[in-house]
Amino acid sequence: MKRVLIAMIAVAMILASGSSVFAAGGSKTSIKGVQKKYSKTYTKTLKDSIKVTPAYGRKVTLSVYNPYQKRWEVKATYRTPNKKTGRLTVTYPAVWKAYGSATWRITAPAATVKANGTTKSLKAASVNVSIKDKLTKGKATVVMDAKSGQCVYADNAIAKRKIASMTKMMTMILLAEHKGLNDQVTINHEATQARKMSGGMGLKQGDVVTVKDLMYCAMLPSANDAAAASAVAVSGSQGKFKNLMRSKAVAIGAVDSTYKYAFGDWYGNALSTAFDQALIGREFMTNPRTEYLRQVARTKNYSFTTKKKKIKYNVTYSYAGNLILGQLGSVGIKTGYNPPAGRCFTNAWYYKGRLYISVIMGEPSANQLWKDVKKLTKVSNYLVDTNAGKIVVKQVPAK
Numbered sequence: 001m002k003r004v005l006i007a008m009i010a011v012a013m014i015l016a017s018g019s020s021v022f023a024a025g026g027s028k029t030s031i032k033g034v035q036k037k038y039s040k041t042y043t044k045t046l047k048d049s050i051k052v053t054p055a056y057g058r059k060v061t062l063s064v065y066n067p068y069q070k071r072w073e074v075k076a077t078y079r080t081p082n083k084k085t086g087r088l089t090v091t092y093p094a095v096w097k098a099y100g101s102a103t104w105r106i107t108a109p110a111a112t113v114k115a116n117g118t119t120k121s122l123k124a125a126s127v128n129v130s131i132k133d134k135l136t137k138g139k140a141t142v143v144m145d146a147k148s149g150q151c152v153y154a155d156n157a158i159a160k161r162k163i164a165s166m167t168k169m170m171t172m173i174l175l176a177e178h179k180g181l182n183d184q185v186t187i188n189h190e191a192t193q194a195r196k197m198s199g200g201m202g203l204k205q206g207d208v209v210t211v212k213d214l215m216y217c218a219m220l221p222s223a224n225d226a227a228a229a230s231a232v233a234v235s236g237s238q239g240k241f242k243n244l245m246r247s248k249a250v251a252i253g254a255v256d257s258t259y260k261y262a263f264g265d266w267y268g269n270a271l272s273t274a275f276d277q278a279l280i281g282r283e284f285m286t287n288p289r290t291e292y293l294r295q296v297a298r299t300k301n302y303s304f305t306t307k308k309k310k311i312k313y314n315v316t317y318s319y320a321g322n323l324i325l326g327q328l329g330s331v332g333i334k335t336g337y338n339p340p341a342g343r344c345f346t347n348a349w350y351y352k353g354r355l356y357i358s359v360i361m362g363e364p365s366a367n368q369l370w371k372d373v374k375k376l377t378k379v380s381n382y383l384v385d386t387n388a389g390k391i392v393v394k395q396v397p398a399k
Helices: 001-017 093-099 164-178 190-196 211-219 224-235 240-251 273-285 288-297 364-383
Strands: 030-032 037-039 047-053 059-066 073-077 086-093 101-108 111-115 118-122 125-132 140-143 151-155 184-186 208-210 301-305 310-315 334-338 342-351 354-363
Touching: 030 125, 030 288, 047 101, 059 086, 073 086, 093 364, 101 240, 111 310, 125 208, 140 273, 151 273, 151 364, 164 211, 164 224, 164 240, 164 273, 164 288, 164 334, 164 342, 184 211, 184 224, 190 224, 208 211, 211 224, 211 288, 211 310, 224 240, 273 301, 273 354, 342 364, 354 364
Parallel strands: 037 125
Antiparallel strands: 030 047, 047 086, 059 073, 059 101, 101 125, 111 118, 140 151, 140 354, 184 208, 301 310, 334 342, 342 354
């Protein structure tokens, strides 16, 4: 009886003040006028003119889902007009351009507002918007600021895929770290067997070359026998070398990378991600001990004569590499191709004095790859200029 009396007194006080309280849970909220799917080019500004009911000056947020961090990130906050139905224009921040595809959410959180002397309890409501702006035909793409490790653009960046001859970036990093340029290497059976497995330049068993020669052979024509010879020179066998590759990858944050051979095998369990390959490209371009490799990556032609059999070789950068090297600030790194992997390329370029690494994996053709590499470079520069591309895919070791 006492509790009932207290409740009756509370209701009487509310009525006397001229206010009312909505039933528990409050009024249902609607958000209308949203175009739920977009497909636009990166230079467009996207807006939605929406209608929120009830409005009464309540807050509305715009968030994007980060698929790598698995969380919603609030990018903008708005306030509706102080009326029952409020109209406002939601502008999608330029950061949408940094995703190949993204899900955005417009939310009117639950709120308690005062309107015309009445206290109103309003339920939350939200609506999702899908925006697609896939810049390349590749299966996985990423662009990384080499200094910060932060991504400028990311599309399917942590999907595990075959990487073909991009594998040789790691092989060459380890060769540079463990051997001197003038060290001599004897070509053994394991190196010649690598050529029979999936291609090479025909180095002869028992012949002798320098580490410097192996670098050009593995990087320019992407010779598998040269890569295998490099692994044997460092570890004694590719079986031991693959463990060294894995350890180095983990040390620089490329924890989703596994290896089987020192070159890009077709059928083994060697896998990586676009994000990991960007980290490896970053290591290639910034490690003090790989400085000479950076000169190799910018070279289009190289000649040498073997030490023992006196065979002269002329090696040339692959046709594909010549299509981008020197353009748009590109200093190149490494191509890759086999049928399971598709066309792949890790590129490095400087823009306004800052180094960027891009990776495209799984392109359908060489011509499409180079079109997309150039496009991705230009778009990334645009994203840098507009301060739009800032995606945290994973935390990485500082450089």
